[in-house]
Amino acid sequence: MDFTSDKVWLSKTRDLSDQTRDIQYLALSYCWGGTVNMRSLKENIHHREQHGLFIADLPAVIRDAITVTRRLKFEYLWVDSLCICQDDEHEWEKEATLMADIYGGSVFTISALSSPSADVGFLGPRQRFIASIGSIEFSGKGVEHHDGDRPLLLFVRENPQRLDDELTNGSLSGRGWPLQERILAPGVLHFGRDQVFWECNEDHSMSETGDSIYHSLRLIDTGNDCHNTAVNENYQRLWDSLICDFMRRDLSVFSDRLHAISGLAARLRKIGAFTGRYVAGLWENRLDVLLLWTTSEESLPTTVPVKKNTQISTWSWAHVDRRIIPFRYSELKSTLLAPAKYKFEDDTQDMESICPGAVVPSCQVVLHGFVQEMNRVFIRNAGQSFTAERKILRDYYGFRWTQLDLDDNIDGLNSYYSIQMMDNAAEKIEKPYAGYEIEYLVLEQADSEDLAEAEGRSVYKRIGRLSIMVDPEDDSMKPYPITPDSTTPYPDIFLDKETPLLTNGQWREIILI
Secondary structure, three states: OOOOOOEEEOHHHHHOOOOOOOOOOOEEEOOOEEEEEOOOOOOHHHHHHHEEEHHOOOOOOHHHHHHHHHOOOOOOEHHHHHHHHOOOHHHHHHHHHOOHHHOOOOOOEEEEEOOOOOOOOOOOOOOEEEEEEEOOOOOOOEEEOOOOOOOEEEEEOOOOOHHHHEEEEOOOHEEEEEHHHHOOEEEEEEEOOOEEEEOOOOOOOEEEOOOEEEOOOOOOOOOOOOOOHHHHHHHHHHHOOOOOOOOOEEEOOHHHHHHHHHHHHHHHHHHOOOOOEEOOOOEEEHHHOOOEEEEEEEOOOOOOEEEOOOOOOOOOOOOOEEEEOOOOOOEEOOOEEEEEEEEOOOOOOOOOOOOOOOHHHHOOOEEEEEEEEOOOOHHHHHHHHOOEEEEEEEEEOEEEEEEEEEEOOOOOOOOOEEEEEEHHHHHHHHOOOOEEEEEEEEEEEOHHHHHHOOOOOOOEEEEEEEEEOOOOOOOOOOOOOOOOOOOOOOOOOOOOOEEEEEHHHHHHEEEEO
């Protein structure tokens, strides 16, 4: 970057003549706010590499980022809308897989925290929040007046926004892509509404006013021993919290959902935080838990109405256009006969080489557990409300609480099933005063065209989750067997004395698509 030129050029770092030096660059994290002007496209990207583009023609946020980069004497700045050819699908897919390397390899990231769009810069005039409270004359030993006889003035500054407030309420806080851009960076220079903040992989952040608060980016620490049980559980909780944070954010393009967290998944996979394969937002070694996500009653805050992503399997939270809540499993244990696993059309395919953001329509989930038929009326009543209908029921056995969370509007005309995923039977036997809890996936039998490659197994689509909790005094649902097997069935479950909810159960191996 020429520090005095009124132009900037796109540079392919692999083509730079001095291959021996390390390329030091900054990266920009910002809110597009719609379509960004001056994007790099097939028709102009080569011209920009050869002839450059005028800084004055760029959106305000990018102009300000160039100013910061030059003032700090850095030669290179990475900006997604300029450095990725936006209408080249192949290049976009390739570059989207490299976000962990791009942001992680920068010296630090410039964060336009308070800019609502690319057209609103972050270096303009701002309110100083300083007010004079009058003249106060200081006298005494050590006080010197350097400005004639004028008294020293005391000023007071109102309390500005803190970093936590900016991260919660700033323009970037509601956008999907900036979540991983911040976490993956070794450091972030935030330009907030009132002041500038510095955040890095140390234990504190620093503000313009001198405030130092504990606020570390060290969420994914490559120095941790991922084979340590406590560390592994921490990463499991971290992934759940990242997904919750991510799913409350907006994406201009709904289909970007998996790509926008692929960098975080790539970093976690690289350090060994999770074993097994990662497909469509779920880790294979935690499928029994991760499959039990539920939808929030809030719809996603998308700027353009979207439908389901039919390319993504129904078992993935990325399939639905609603916010999701990961399952908090606490003391529950899996009741499956074998660990849930992925199945691909080509089992010889090296899934570790597939980018975490890739959509793999051919990926299925194999479950071996206790499958029961579900009451169609119960499904229809809940489905027509198109919310997570909650029913509190009391029958002649005692108090029982049943919650059905559906992923979408259901007409209740098809055949529905459940597969038991987890319960706390072992805990109830050990602690008789504990309530009995069972968690199920709710399933709909797949259409005939979806039955290919089933190899004789029943094929289903996920439509929701069912939770049943029973009062300790209710002996009607004894938690047996503690260790599931293929000969001992679970009992039928009734909504009341005469209305069955789950019946005709048998142990089966099924496929989710």
